[in-house]
Amino acid sequence: MSKFKVLIKKLYKQKISSKSFILTTLLYLAVLSGFMFWSEIKDLIFSGDADTVAVVNETDFDIAQVLLDTDDVEYVYVDSGNIADKLKDGDYYAAFTLSDADGKLAAKIESYDPLPLNDQKDFQSALSQAGQLYAMSQMELSPEQQQLLLSSEPVITLNSLNETANDGKSAEEKMAGVWVSYAIGIIIYIFVASYLSMITTDVASEKGSRALEMLLVSVKPEVHFRSKIVGVFLVALTQFVILFGVLLLLLRFTDGGNKWSVVTDLLNSLSISYFLYIVGFLFLTIFMYLIIGALFGSLVSKVEEAGQVMMPAMMLTLVGFYVMLTGMGNPDTMLIKVFSYIPFTSGMVMPMRLGATDMSAIEPIISFVLLIATVLTLYFMSLSFYKRSVLTYSSGGIIEKMKTVFKVTT
Amino acid sequence: MVLQLKDVTKRYRDFVAVNRLNFTIEKGEIFGLIGQNGAGKTTTFRMILDLQDTTEGTITWDGQPIKSVSRDFLGYLPEERGIFPQMKVEEQLYFFGELHGMDKSELKKDIDFWIERFDLEEKRNVKAETLSKGNKQKVQLIASFIHKPAFLILDEPFSGLDPVNMELLKNAILYLRDQGMTILFSSHQMDNVEELCDHLCLLKRGESLFSGSLLDLKKQYGKTKLTVRTDKSFEVLSNYPGVNHVKMERDSQAVLTLEDEKYAPEIFDLLSNGNYIEKFSLDYLSLHEIFKEKVGAGLV
Numbered sequence: 001m002s003k004f005k006v007l008i009k010k011l012y013k014q015k016i017s018s019k020s021f022i023l024t025t026l027l028y029l030a031v032l033s034g035f036m037f038w039s040e041i042k043d044l045i046f047s048g049d050a051d052t053v054a055v056v057n058e059t060d061f062d063i064a065q066v067l068l069d070t071d072d073v074e075y076v077y078v079d080s081g082n083i084a085d086k087l088k089d090g091d092y093y094a095a096f097t098l099s100d101a102d103g104k105l106a107a108k109i110e111s112y113d114p115l116p117l118n119d120q121k122d123f124q125s126a127l128s129q130a131g132q133l134y135a136m137s138q139m140e141l142s143p144e145q146q147q148l149l150l151s152s153e154p155v156i157t158l159n160s161l162n163e164t165a166n167d168g169k170s171a172e173e174k175m176a177g178v179w180v181s182y183a184i185g186i187i188i189y190i191f192v193a194s195y196l197s198m199i200t201t202d203v204a205s206e207k208g209s210r211a212l213e214m215l216l217v218s219v220k221p222e223v224h225f226r227s228k229i230v231g232v233f234l235v236a237l238t239q240f241v242i243l244f245g246v247l248l249l250l251l252r253f254t255d256g257g258n259k260w261s262v263v264t265d266l267l268n269s270l271s272i273s274y275f276l277y278i279v280g281f282l283f284l285t286i287f288m289y290l291i292i293g294a295l296f297g298s299l300v301s302k303v304e305e306a307g308q309v310m311m312p313a314m315m316l317t318l319v320g321f322y323v324m325l326t327g328m329g330n331p332d333t334m335l336i337k338v339f340s341y342i343p344f345t346s347g348m349v350m351p352m353r354l355g356a357t358d359m360s361a362i363e364p365i366i367s368f369v370l371l372i373a374t375v376l377t378l379y380f381m382s383l384s385f386y387k388r389s390v391l392t393y394s395s396g397g398i399i400e401k402m403k404t405v406f407k408v409t410t
Numbered sequence: 411m412v413l414q415l416k417d418v419t420k421r422y423r424d425f426v427a428v429n430r431l432n433f434t435i436e437k438g439e440i441f442g443l444i445g446q447n448g449a450g451k452t453t454t455f456r457m458i459l460d461l462q463d464t465t466e467g468t469i470t471w472d473g474q475p476i477k478s479v480s481r482d483f484l485g486y487l488p489e490e491r492g493i494f495p496q497m498k499v500e501e502q503l504y505f506f507g508e509l510h511g512m513d514k515s516e517l518k519k520d521i522d523f524w525i526e527r528f529d530l531e532e533k534r535n536v537k538a539e540t541l542s543k544g545n546k547q548k549v550q551l552i553a554s555f556i557h558k559p560a561f562l563i564l565d566e567p568f569s570g571l572d573p574v575n576m577e578l579l580k581n582a583i584l585y586l587r588d589q590g591m592t593i594l595f596s597s598h599q600m601d602n603v604e605e606l607c608d609h610l611c612l613l614k615r616g617e618s619l620f621s622g623s624l625l626d627l628k629k630q631y632g633k634t635k636l637t638v639r640t641d642k643s644f645e646v647l648s649n650y651p652g653v654n655h656v657k658m659e660r661d662s663q664a665v666l667t668l669e670d671e672k673y674a675p676e677i678f679d680l681l682s683n684g685n686y687i688e689k690f691s692l693d694y695l696s697l698h699e700i701f702k703e704k705v706g707a708g709l710v
Contacts, residue, residue: 001508003509003511006505006508006509007509010505014496014497206494209492209493209494209495210488210490210491210492211492211493211494212492213461213486213488213490213492214486214487214488214492214493214506214550214553214554215509216459216461217459217461217481217484217485217486218481218482218484218506218509218510218557219481219509220481391456391461391462
């Protein structure tokens, strides 16, 4: 077995069997399962606990056709009277009093405790819809006219005259792109943060325990550097496959396949090239941060200093993550465009632009080429620096450590 | 001739760590590299191990540049102890062996042999971080030579060891030498160097003060250490001819440092005055004393 393989085997075995890997994988699986089974869990915990909302309808309008019972809310239609007492006693969660105000529906929402924001929004939304129907009912429209009004959304066709731009995506495709990109951004952020920390700590620990000196007698620093990057990448890939595999199984075999069909519909609205870009950006970004992590790990003298040197790289990932989050609201801003070209953030930001905006085919290619060039440049620069830093012990901040390396090895 | 350093220099910008160092180590011998902290020992080791480049000069193994020789012929025990704290003892030894291209089946016999020899049987499946300092050192020493290197470098192998473990390690080093291994080692404990080394190199601030056989070094100073048992006072002994220094010890024993061994017969006559004398021993200076004399000159 080559030295490279021996080093990878040791690292892989050690990391896969470590408590932290097992616990974080279990934690992610628990979160995934919780997310997938949320409705069942909610039913189990809050079973039969649909909130009762009393409705006092002082109009002639049949409000029951609008206010439909859900898993969370059950409407009861009552006369005004002892509502305040029942709200106080907890018999009713809230009460609506509906009346006519010059042809419009007037609604008063009462509750004993102030309502949570979500409930406020839900009730207002339901009542707003009821208000529209009430207004229509006041106009004495025929059923056909009512139907026409209800289905009055315009038929919109998008057409971009710029020939270099891709065919315009529909709003649905863009929304799907936003959500998939959001998920990808989170995956990249979590994996980069976890495995950047893993590789930095691992190199720092070997250097701090001086085991590295013994290792470097038999393996060249470049082989050691490569083995760390590939080894940690394989650990990351293993965790990714486990999580992704379980997610697919859960989607496929729970909820009678309903979730699976939602996901396939979502994925069908996205192109193959989009997925190829996503995979490329995901792996290259992780590789890039692993290179940075190994380099930073080689700068410290003991494992306790690993957190300190990791900070700048963590900040970069955080910046990328937050910029990506701003794109959830509007993915077409200048901020998103600029950061989608910066290699340290493009992995998280460009997928958002790819999925949720219309842009020319050359833009993601430029961003991808920039990322590849950065990864290669970083790799060769780090390799050269790693050879010098890995056996140099110094104190101070990251800049001071770098200066020491240059001083004692030049 | 196996290892040869010729005019080896290591310079960092404005600091010379090693300056025109020359020495040769023959096959199957134990060679000592001694000097104070910061003398350039570890830098020299690292250049031999190709962990650092030389600024000038050449290092060859069997006439070939050391960079062109496979790394598997080398074994190294660093000064600062370094093993993987989370790995079990046996696992650790297999790992280092495999790293040098050996199969598990090849390694088993040797690992069993050394674990037994170093009395580590009970610690075989214990994580390294739980071991005592002495046991960690034993494990690391085994790890450094488990692949049977032709050339072994030991940087301060005895530091922090109790006398029993020190003896165990010393015997192991002699055993490895008898197996044909060439060994270069450094130590601050001169009695160990004296006991184990055939040849040595004395370093001071990167400069070689001496390189050659231990006996030749001692001959440079001659037999100038005279130990006597006498009731004569310090003043009387100090006034004897050719006496540079007198150190009074317990049990009426005194150690005289002579200017030259030719004064010894005259001092014998003065001390004995034709009568029986219980102790009169003329010897070479110990390596410890030569080290203090050569390396410590101008420092104390």
